[in-house]
Amino acid sequence: MIRSATKTFSLSESGTLTVVSFKAGGHRFAVEAAQVHTQLSVETSDTVLTAEQLLGLPVYEDLQNRASRSILLMKHPAGNYAMAVSNPVELLLLEINAIYPLPALIVARNTLAGIRGLAIGSSGITVLVDFCGLHQKVFLQELHFKRP
Amino acid sequence: MAQEQSDLDKVLSMRRKASAEIINVDEPIVKLVIFELDGEWFAFPGEAIAEIMPATDVYFVPGCPPSLEGVINVRGDIESVIRLTELLGKPATAQAPTSSILRGQGGGMHSGIRVDRVVDVLDVMQSAIQAPPATLPEHMRRIVSGLIRHQDTPVVILDLNRLFEDYQRGLG
Numbered sequence: 506m507i508r509s510a511t512k513t514f515s516l517s518e519s520g521t522l523t524v525v526s527f528k529a530g531g532h533r534f535a536v537e538a539a540q541v542h543t544q545l546s547v548e549t550s551d552t553v554l555t556a557e558q559l560l561g562l563p564v565y566e567d568l569q570n571r572a573s574r575s576i577l578l579m580k581h582p583a584g585n586y587a588m589a590v591s592n593p594v595e596l597l598l599l600e601i602n603a604i605y606p607l608p609a610l611i612v613a614r615n616t617l618a619g620i621r622g623l624a625i626g627s628s629g630i631t632v633l634v635d636f637c638g639l640h641q642k643v644f645l646q647e648l649h650f651k652r653p
Numbered sequence: 654m655a656q657e658q659s660d661l662d663k664v665l666s667m668r669r670k671a672s673a674e675i676i677n678v679d680e681p682i683v684k685l686v687i688f689e690l691d692g693e694w695f696a697f698p699g700e701a702i703a704e705i706m707p708a709t710d711v712y713f714v715p716g717c718p719p720s721l722e723g724v725i726n727v728r729g730d731i732e733s734v735i736r737l738t739e740l741l742g743k744p745a746t747a748q749a750p751t752s753s754i755l756r757g758q759g760g761g762m763h764s765g766i767r768v769d770r771v772v773d774v775l776d777v778m779q780s781a782i783q784a785p786p787a788t789l790p791e792h793m794r795r796i797v798s799g800l801i802r803h804q805d806t807p808v809v810i811l812d813l814n815r816l817f818e819d820y821q822r823g824l825g
Binding site: 562625629632 | 712713714715716717718721723724726729730731732733735761762763764817820821822823
């Protein structure tokens with residue numbers, strides 16, 4: 506682990522970044538493993554915040570199928586919170602040279618909250634997101650309405 | 654006694670003057686990359702286009718407007734790919750089998766630009782470029798820098814700097 510003043514990176518000496526990948530809105534996303542406390546083995550609930558809500562994605566039909574959903578207990582400066590995501594949920598090692606910063610026009614026009622980068626590999630594209638970077642005040646409002 | 658100039662001397666003298674005149678009228682040349690989009694021809698200045706790429710895999714990025722097609726991998730780096738149809742106020746059309754991606758740079762940014770077909774890359778004299786007509790639609794006025802005719806077809810020359818700047822601000 507490498508610690509900076511503001512962030513914790515799960516960056517290994519072998520040139521890989523450890524991430525937890527999941528699906529939301531039909532697309533593949535990943536967060537740094539250091540931002541995930543654990544995966545909960547409980548059923549999803551309507552009171553749990555969804556990854557789609559956090560990202561600002563339209564509600565996906567898969568939300569209705571609870572068997573295909575998992576709950577991640579996420580770390581956040583405002584307090585740990587549970588987030589429902591779509592399966593598969595996997596712990597992955599991403600090669601550093603497969604991770605790209607966002608091109609300027611995507612930075613300017615993309616509307617997803619917390620989007621930080623992209624990883625492109627043989628299995629396609631993974632959108633790297635950082636929920637810790639979301640504004641704490643806005644985040645707490647979301648949690649206030651969604652915390653069980 | 655001065656020797657009289659022969660006919661050959663006269664002809665050669667005329668030809669030398671003609672050559673000198675050609676050199677004197679040498680004027681700036683502009684390279685243009687002409688492409689087709691929805692049946693109409695457009696062009697970017699050659700200096701704004703780094704590469705013409707054949708159609709390649711484009712990875713969709715969620716959260717982008719429809720005019721932002723996604724990203725492509727270019728020799729280990731990624732570039733966004735935008736479609737011009739929405740920016741030019743044209744209806745979105747299916748991707749042409751002959752489509753190419755132009756790698757453009759302007760306004761401090763770079764991006765791929767999807768076009769239906771690359772028509773030609775040619776040098777034209779600056780004087781052959783006409784000013785944009787006053788009748789241009791409002792949304793085109795800022796991004797059109799001139800007009801030429803090529804193969805009896807009008808070609809609208811686009812300013813890539815302004816196009817990228819406007820796109821970044823939300824046009825299209």
